Amino acid sequence: MRCARAIIIAVLLLIAAAIGASCLSAAEIPQGERRSGYDFMTPDTQAIQNDDTANPGMLWVLDGEALWKSKTGAAAKACADCHEDARASMKGVAARYPAFDKTLGRPINLEQRINMCRVQHQQTTALPYESRDLLALTAFVAQQSRGVAIVAGADPQLEPFVAKGRELFMQRQGQLNLGCANCHDDNWDKRLAGSAITQGHPTGYPLYRLEWQSLGSLQRRMRACMTGVRARAYDYGAPGLVELELYLMSRAQGMPMDSPAVRP
């Protein structure tokens, strides 16, 4: 009798454990199971990224290096005049963006930071989003953080903005009524048509997508996802998009940067 009761309790416990496990699978990805988009690629595509003379992203990095040293604007200053050697001064910078800006009281991403420098210190115009020059400068700065672990979102001032980004990540939207989490948390081990879904860790931006035949920013990628679920995409630089960018980076905390990455 006592033995039978013990068995029933054991079975109930097993069922509870099974339910618990299935709930977990539909939640956030455990730290140990996080994988960069790189790990989802074929060896052929990985080979393009691994070789700096085959990685087309390096073309932008080279352009960015030239821009870094060229004087521009009314102030006739180059980035290098203040920041000197990017290899030292920009190491790890991309790994902590989007970062909190005190004057604006909200987070800004790397592109916005570069444009702020252009307007305030070089006294010239901001570069348009996704323009060759802005991508080049961003890629050059981001390349200096290769191998550096992502720390973005650690600043306590950013807490409410990370939370807002997370909310947007979970929020279902568009005609297909899908949130980011429905694919990138719940179904990252499956495929959408022929393509890997991936976990959506932004380790390598700006990156070269073979589909784009160009370098592109994380915001371009996120806007493409929004259009994909038939939602209205945020404008480039919109605070909501920066918050989502911030949440994605904070979700990837500790993962090494690999900009400029190559993705299919």
Added chain:
Amino acid sequence: MASALINVPKKAKRGEIIEIKTLMSHIMETGYRRTATGEIVPRDIITSFVCRYNGVEIFRADLFPAIAANPFMTFFTVATESGKFDFEWIGDRGFSETASASISVE
């Protein structure tokens, strides 16, 4: 700001087969796409690529609209003597770029 990335081994043994890799920055616009208002985007591609080894042509390729942006070309040759590889890309709208790399053969 077109630029090329070239990968040629700095040193090689005489008679060794070496791999040469080149990447050229170019949009490779096919000429078949249309703008939102229906006008054709004019073709703008690289049409030919040549590699010369100490002045002698060792590799030539014709490029066509189906080739992706930023063409990556890789090929092999035999390292015969020390000297220079000259690369030349020619394309639509007067596109013309050159690059070079040297090799020492022992």
